[in-house]
Amino acid sequence: MDFIQIVILAILQGLTEFLPISSSAHLILFPRLAGWDDQGLAFDVAVHLGTLVAVVWYFRDEVTAMTKDWAASLVRRQRVGDSRLAWAVILGTIPVGLAGLLFKGFIEQELRSPLVIAWTTIGFGLLLWVADLHGRKVAQPRSEHALSRRDILLIGCAQALALIPGTSRSGVTMTAGLLLGLSRSGAARFSFLLSIPVIVLAGGLSALDLVREEHAVDWSAMAWGVVLSAISAYLCIHVFLKLLDRIGMLPFVIYRLALGGLLLVLFWGH
Template sequence: MDTIQILLLAFVQGITEFLPISSSGHLVLTPLLFGYELQSLAFDVSLHLGTLAAVMLYFRREIARMTLAVLDSLRTRRIANQDARLGWMIIVATLPVLVLGLPLKTVLDALREDGTLLALTIASTSIGFGLLLWWADWRGRRRRDEYSLDWKDALIVGGLQAIAIIPGISRSGVTITAGLLLGLTRRAASRFSFLLAIPTILMAGGLETLDLLQDAAPVDWTALLLGAQFSFLVAYLTIHFFLRFIERISMLPFVLYRFLLGGMILFLVW
């Protein structure tokens, strides 16, 4: 991989992982649009590690408080504060991924074998779930914060997150959509989505690493390190500015982008 390709893919991963526009779809489409070969599994793992490091650094204080609060709740057998409650809701929301992750991964692997079918899937899910995001943003009451979620809410968000393994749906997009439908503010829905990304990316990265260990292909460690560093930087800035401005700009720009992306893919395929 040349440096431009590495930086381009790292930029795409860093900016799309936490925006509601599908990082997996963009990582597949980018090499197709620019005439590159599809990047290696090892490189995808490095990009995900970069974005994981970014979200963990950005929310380091919240993570520390929630971890201590959850451990204390295990010791006392009661949820004493909102940090413990939020920590447990993230755990509950992660459960559907544990159950549905592997079966849905087989669907993803099958899609990747047929370029045309994969492109059509990304186009249809980009448009369809873009409409759902627009409707949720329009109809949502936007009065609750992330600390008000209960276990039923968490399972709904987690269940929708599990299907986001299909390219074009967008993990952040579908979890923010679920949060808005449950009455969360845009900022609260986004914060819960970003915190939920931590165990999800860890599990996805773990599965990809297992696949990587079974792959005998040589690894370009320089490319992996550069990709991880640049995706980390872009992802950190994306989180910061998204949370800062989301209450003012609404979800409409992302919805319109999803429509344009889906339409462009359909035009190119047909």
């Protein structure tokens, strides 16, 4: 990989991981459209580590409080402060963890084609639009702290669908949150908190695969990948949360429809 590829792909991962437009789709498609060789598993691990650093640092106060209160709730065997939200993140991660273990091989072999990405990009983009329109009609939208067990289970199951390339983990969890009556910011914040264990699990599995492959690692590319993806992801989270209530989901819906349409044009019949 040359330096231009490293910069573009790292920034691309940082921006798309938390926007509702699918980071996996962009990392699969962009190198193909640009005529680049696949960036390799090691670089994918690096940029995911960067996004993990970004989201943990951005929500460091919440993560610290949730961790302390969760540990205290285990000792006291009762709800403590933000322990409820911590349990929500843990329980919401279980469906995608199980789905990943069961279907990882099938998804990687059968569902990484441009046409699959095109249809999921369009379909889940339209669903995001419907959810955002529904959310605007909710008289008293809830925050992420008011999730019920049913809400958590449904959002967790929705997150499992994001294993299909083009779906967008952040997009599908925000969609579910909006349909369940969360505010835009509440849906987004819970989606970002849910990303922490998911990125850890996905990165851990990829790291194990990387160790088994025993390929030479370009440590310079890895380092740049971590740094650039972390910076771009942090800025993305900050700007997205600042602007979300003002702009809504429509710009991302339009982008998804345009991207999906372009992919259909380019790859239909191939």
